[in-house]
Amino acid sequence: MQIPNFTLVPSPADAEGVLVLPILAGDTPQILAADDYGLTAERLAALDFTGKAGGTARILVANGEERAALLVGIGKERTLEALRRAAGSAARALKREAHVVIELSDATAEELEALALGFALGAHQLDIYKKADEERPEERSVALVSTEDAAQEALDRARILAEAVVFARDLGNTPPNELVPEEFARRSTDVTAELPIEVAVWDEAKLADEDCGGILGVGQGSANPPRLVHLSYAPEGAATHVALVGKGITFDTGGISIKPAGSMLGMKFDMSGAGSVLATIVAVAKLGLPVRVSGYCCLAENMPSADALKPDDVLRMRGGTTVEVTNTDAEGRLVLADGLVLASEAQPDVVIDIATLTGAQVVALGNRTTGLMGNNDEWRDRLVAAGQRTGEVVWPMPIPEEIAERLESPVADLVNAKPGDRSAGMLFAAAFLERFIGKDAEGEPIAWAHLDIAGPAENGGGAYGYTPKGATGVPVRTLVETIAALS
Structure with a gap:
């Protein structure tokens, strides 16, 4: 509509x-x-x-x-x-x-x-x-x-924000037989065609050349091959560079570690992180914000087949880190790993990843509150404040030191999950992602924030306020608000 x-x-x-x-x-x-x-x-x-x-x-x-x-x-x-x-x-x-x-x-x-x-x-x-x-x-x-002087500018901004959120919602609501990785990439090219945004689409051959073992590994079981969409908005004179990395699992069966039938309903929303990255960059460009923004949409379909990723497989990610796959249904962190390394290589001021990552987020914070983890208090506070202004609530969570011990693998650098151990699942996933954040020119970790939107990305109940049933478009407005505050 x-x-x-x-x-x-x-x-x-x-x-x-x-x-x-x-x-x-x-x-x-x-x-x-x-x-x-x-x-x-x-x-x-x-x-x-x-x-x-x-x-x-x-x-x-x-x-x-x-x-x-x-x-x-x-x-x-x-x-x-x-x-x-x-x-x-x-x-x-x-x-x-x-x-x-x-x-x-x-x-x-x-x-x-x-x-x-x-x-x-x-x-x-x-x-x-x-x-x-x-x-x-x-x-x-x-x-x-109204006779307010600034009213028209306010309405123009409202329209741009609404278009971005609606675009993200429509992506999330699109049936998975239509929104496969290639189609997401095509829509990325279409929506940015008349904007000052450069788009590069990496197919499976390019992903292999660039050593993106996480995206390739998750996508290898599907007839619909994986993709990575790299977006770049770089206005002249931009003093700050924000990199956004989005989980784009266009459908998630769980792979060989297959989900129960009831848990597969709604897995079309598992690309909401990538959808929010694309929608955010489009809104930032339309608003003409003087901030450089890069986007990495990590796209794959997680399916079981004779070619699918198996538990006990070892993947080599971009940058060389190896991961023992102990659960193929913990696939989002595998595709994000490649995206986080790519984003780090660009040396931005901050990397923010967005993902419908863990059921543990829903258990801990419910369906309307985003979990926030990261390594930088300043950026944590910026995202929390932006969420307060937009009404998209963001709640900070820790990454305890003891979680690191649970990442150890006897055959690889890391494991991607601890099957049978349900404690602190949201925090474990964040600790895994943190391992793929690079260092800045001074040798310090690049500022990083992780938004787990497993609950807030979809409204499974009745409509309320301005939120319909289905995809919500969270956290597009929070991300735009955060970036706008930088200018």
């Missing part, structure tokens, strides 16, 4: 459509519009509308003439995230309306951006595989009431 067309109007009377009125919760619910539209405390009480976050009610209001309106609760605080979620709830409640007007009294540019972004994300759903809903408009217009 397309992003709505956002416009600015000086008053609600200057645009047609259903009027969206945010309501602040409290002992006496408060309408946050310039006019109260006759919505007295008594009428709100009669409607049993408290302003609770996400609550909606369709009514008729009068301001010179009768008009259809939607009340939407923002909760007890008028925060940017509360406005994003309220706008998303409004978008879902009005999914069959072609024209909408949102009025928030004295809205700042930031608040207008939050409303537009929340509405666009709440309105999105992947519907190309369903019969057309004839009652849903093909295009939607959303007018926001």
Whole structure:
């Protein structure tokens, strides 16, 4: 579905459509519009509308003439995230309306951006595989009431961010029979065609020439060969270089260490890390941020076959480190290893990898909180702060020293898993990845952060706020916010 067309109007009377009125919760619910539209405390009480976050009610209001309106609760605080979620709830409640007007009294540019972004994300759903809903408009217009000087710039930014998140969601929601590694690479080339982003696609021959044993090893069991997509956005005068590395397992059966049938459902989302890398770089380029960003999308399909990777196999990764494969279902860290070495070789200021890496992340932090591990407190704090601003919660976790002992292998440099030992699985995976981070010119480890998005990448329940069922696009907005803060 397309992003709505956002416009600015000086008053609600200057645009047609259903009027969206945010309501602040409290002992006496408060309408946050310039006019109260006759919505007295008594009428709100009669409607049993408290302003609770996400609550909606369709009514008729009068301001010179009768008009259809939607009340939407923002909760007890008028925060940017509360406005994003309220706008998303409004978008879902009005999914069959072609024209909408949102009025928030004295809205700042930031608040207008939050409303537009929340509405666009709440309105999105992947519907190309369903019969057309004839009652849903093909295009939607959303007018926001404002005379703020910076409002148009805010709406432009909201649109770019929404397009990036929607693109990442659509990649994640695409069925795995369509989104194989080659198709991901093709879409990477297409989406960057008119942007100042250089794209190089490595096929299996190039991967072999470049000693990328992890990506090749995971992909060798599939009829759909692996790929690596290298993206480079390098604006003139950029003082900081951020490298992003994404896990791109387009479908994960577990390989020879095959998953139970029920656990395979949703494994199309296992490329969400790579999808977020691609979407982030596209957004950064469209915003024209003066920061150099490199991306490494490590793409493979993990399948069981006569050619598949086996437990006890030893892989030689980019850079020479050998890994004893003790579990072929711990494949994400194998493809990331090659990407992390490649990223380190470019000597960036920081390497950030993003992956739906471990079920242990979901056990520890649930389905809405990203696990963050790394070797640098400054970058940890930047990502946490960015997550707070965007509403994509990021929670720091340690990499304890004793984890290193569990990485030892009798036949190789490392093992990729400890079968039978379920303790600290998220932390073990991070400790493994850390071994592939290179050193800077001074001989110190390059700053590195690892985002485990196994839970937040997919919403398996009902839609809420601006988050639909299915792929969420996490953590695209957090990554863009982190990079934007550098400039």
